Amino acid sequence: MVLELNRSELHPDPIEQLKRWLRIAKESVNPEPTAMTLATVDAEGRPATRVVLLKEIASEGLVFFTNYESDKARQLDHNPWCALNFFWPETDRQAGFRGRVAKITRAESEAYFSTRPRDHQIGAWTSAQSRPVADRAELESRQSAIEQRFASGEIPCPPHWGGFRIAPEEAWFWQRRPGRLHDRFRYTMLPGRTWRIERLNP
Ligand SMILES: Cc1cc2nc3c(=O)[nH]c(=O)nc-3n(C[C@H](O)[C@H](O)[C@H](O)COP(=O)(O)O)c2cc1C
Structure with missing residues (x-):
């Protein structure tokens, strides 16, 4: 073109x-x-x-x-x-x-x-962006904890x-x-x- x-x-x-x-x-x-x-x-x-x-x-x-x-x-x-x-x-x-x-x-x-999809909202709470993390398992367990914390209702902006x-x-x-x-x-x-x-x- x-x-x-x-x-x-x-x-x-x-x-x-x-x-x-x-x-x-x-x-x-x-x-x-x-x-x-x-x-x-x-x-x-x-x-x-x-x-x-x-x-x-x-x-x-x-x-x-x-x-x-x-x-x-x-x-x-x-x-x-x-x-x-x-x-x-x-x-x-x-x-x-x-x-x-x-x-x-x-x-x-x-x-x-x-307006963000729920998994993006969970991600914003889960990720201590730019900070070191021991391993993937630590991230995933933090994600599970956030999912439980906000199991019902709207997820507030962090x-x-x-x-x-x-x-x-x-x-x-x-x-x-x-x-x-x-x-x-x-x-x-x-x-x-x-x-x-x-x-x-x-
Ligand atoms: C296509 C694409 C879109 C992205 N969009 C964003 C975004 O909107 N906000 C954001 O914080 N990171 C976004 N990221 C991740 C960033 O590139 C980056 O890895 C992250 O923000 C951490 O950057 P920092 O450690 O320099 O602050 C995106 C990555 C890609 C490849």
Whole structure:
């Protein structure tokens, strides 16, 4: 597939541009179109990356959910700057954002948590994400204990679980083109939440 990306077709707001590309990625065979590699830095300035899922997209930013005691959350507590990157091989596209995160409200996290499948809810209670665990058996026995604890009724959102919203200050969109002359545009936020758009060398 040979697609192009032209300045004239770019939405003036990168979040709206992301929505357009996500819509197309969701119609493709990509099994995880909302998967994004999230980069954070630790207290020593060393980067770390992992994949998370984009769960909400609004003009204020991009939301993902995680364990607030995980490595990524501790890194974001220390330094709220992060970068993220989508790659959609079906359309030969990637896109990225840089910005600062803030935790969403407890009510927002609870509202989303209540929509999750029950086994995901149990998993959020079971996993002390990013901490060492002796063996698989320990995890499974913790899971059984959580299942018994919440055997009836709704499972509440764990206090250590919730969302982060990334407010982008920079974004970029990349479209593969033949001969390595790819189309590439960068959005930079200007005062007043307007965006400067520049074509970059590939
Ligand atoms: C496709 C995919 C989606 C994932 N989605 C999430 C997610 O939304 N939230 C999350 O905390 N971890 C998610 N994970 C697991 C993370 O990649 C990671 O292993 C975990 O969050 C621990 O990261 P940390 O120790 O750097 O904090 C996902 C993994 C994959 C492969």
